[in-house]
Amino acid sequence: MLRASNDPAAQDPWRPVTTEAEVAQRAGMPLTTWQRRCAPRFRALAPELFDVEDARGLARVYDLAQAEAAQGEVEAALAEGRETAPSKIDALPGAQHPEDRLNAREAGDLLGIDADEVYALAARGYLPKGEKVRTAQGKTIGRLTVWSRRALAERMDNAPGQGVGGGRKPGPQPERRKARPYQGDPRLKTAAEAVATAPDTPTNRIAVALAETHGGSTRTWERILAAASDATPHDSPA
Template sequence: MIPHDRPVLAEADIAAEAGMELHTWRRRHGADFRARIPVTNPGERLRLYDAAQARAFLEGRPIPPTPPADEPREPHPDDLLSTEEVAAALGTDASTVRSYAATGYLPQGTELHGRRYWPRHVVQARIDAGDQRHHPERTGAGRQPGDPRNRAPRGPRSSTQARLQEVAADLARAGAEGQPAITAADLAQRYDISHRTAERLLAAARQELQQAPRVET
């Protein structure tokens, strides 16, 4: 989780602010940094750090104290939840959450540090709305029967298939909205996979997008 009032940085951001390549920064400063600055999201693959603490380290200033772990903190609607945390809240798994976002059952969320996050209030709204995946008549305001956003995921998919659908949806959206093209490097960072695997995933998503049926206007 990224607390709404506590900005965070990933190691790639910290290296960039230090004016170094990530591998150089890790080799020269990574061990010392990690010994002094705790992660804000223990147990997750992408390590995130309190921005104020990280910048104090970079500038050689005293490190601000970490909020006590046992200090009571009320959940805030604008806290950002990771894919794994959303999965836990919805009682499913991470690959299904990605499928939900790709099919419109869940909003796309916000991309930060190469990962996707959802505001707590969005997840709570999904919970409060109940399971509408198999009840197309209960559409949201302004949605007509047959709207693709009303379609339900067809059950659990493999992580690879979920990623493929997600990347294909992102490619289509980028093309329609004139956004920068998605690269293999983007996917390698997003899914923590090798560049070679990311290239294959990107090629497969492009092929799937080309084979998708076109709607005549």
């Protein structure tokens, strides 16, 4: 997760980010020279904010403060002929924050779906479009789309047709309004699986567990559980 800022002067909880190309530029080295001389030690000190495996060709993204501290420690270690000291790099805040920026995989983990479904639902307008991240030097990081934890939580509590932000979009509506407010919601599958796993557990307790695991309110998960029950075919009495 990322507390990313598009404002280099921003204060917590917004944190500016940077890339290896910018780290090399500030160090006064061509990127290839920096990668050969500094990259292994730097990467051991500064954790990537996003897994580069999530998107082929994605630049490695770092917290700016951590990156600057890591580069300074690498240069000092090289000059003094010693090993780098990880203890000199401050850890990022560990607590969750509504403005955390999540990539598709992390957003999917929160919603109980996979990354491809996040992109698909965003393209259909079910989820927010997401946003691009700019570095402290104002450069947009390609192939990286993020969603705020707050925006995802709001969508989870306001499915289409339910409350603020969940109604029909303005303009012509060629399709009929959905009869079920949670129709097409990927959380229906998560709710149905939870019920199937613990069929004798009261619904309110399942809702509490789902809210703790995936976010959103207990009341929202109770509605989703009810919708999942309505959508599940029931056996006809003998």
